[in-house]
Amino acid sequence: MTQASSVSPLEALLGRSSTGDLVAxxxxxxxxxxxxxxxxxxxxxxxxxxxxxxxxxGEARPAFAGHVVAAVGRQEPDAPEKKREKRRRRFSETPMIIALGMHLRPEHKVPVMEQEMAVAAGAMNVLNALHLEGFGGVWVSGKFCEDRSLLSQLGLEAPHRLAGFLLVGTPETQDRPAKRPEIGDHMAFWNGQEPVAFRADDRRH
Known part of the structure; x- marks a missing residue:
């Protein structure tokens, strides 16, 4: 399942893209x-x-999907039925779901934002590791991730929170080209004198 040994680790990472088209x-x-x-x-x-x-x-997926749909109903009572059924289907049928719990310590000197960033960095590591082992995934979130009843099912009592879910499986299509921005638009060298400017900012305004 792992990436071909002829591909360098960096080349393998550059080939990663998120995909929700996942099978066992x-x-x-x-x-x-x-x-x-x-x-x-x-x-x-x-x-x-x-x-x-x-x-x-496994068999836990449909039951958990019911909790997700109930959370959507509580957090977004005006959500259309189509959206609720999409959540139910994805959480019932995706081969594996990984909840990204954040065990936060608001009283600690380390700012909560940095604690959350550690969880986010960990999630990216997991996505990269999935790719390197031949699997795939996509990170999903939404207002339903703030639902305290849902969080309790995941052992996340306040002040602990949820960064979302990784939907995990094997990509249905192995070739998953994704359009990526050019790095030259998103990097700059500071010259020691003037503030930097990014080409990406110029293109968006």
Whole structure:
């Protein structure tokens, strides 16, 4: 399942893209543990270990999808039925869901934003690890992720929160070209005197 050895690690990372077109199998056993361990290698100011991963797979998916739809109803009572059914279908049928729990410590000297960024960095590590092991995933979120009843199902009582979910499986199509911006538009060298400017900003205004 892993990327071909003839491809350099950097080339493999540059080939990653998010995809929701996922089929079985999803990672299991030691492979799953290794992939999630990559999340624990993210920067973590203060060594607070804020990562909490909840894996939902197999027969647990339809039951959890019911909790997601109920959360959508509470958080977005005007949400159309089509949106609710899309959530139900994705959380019922995707081979694996990984909840991205954030175990936060608001009283700590490390700002909450930095604790949240550690979780986000961990999530990106997991997405990269999935790709390198031959799997795929997409990060989804929304107002339903703020629902306290849903969070309680995931062991995330206040003040702990949820950064969203990774939908995980094997990409239905292996060639997943994605249009990416040019790095030259998003980087600059400071010359020691004047503020930098980015070409990407010029193109958006």
């Amino acid at each position: 199998p999803a990672p299991q056993g030691e492979v799953l543990a290794r992939i999630l361990s990559a999340g624990l290698r993210a920067p973590d100011h203060g060594h607070l270990y804020p990562w909490r991963y909840v894996v939902i797979a």
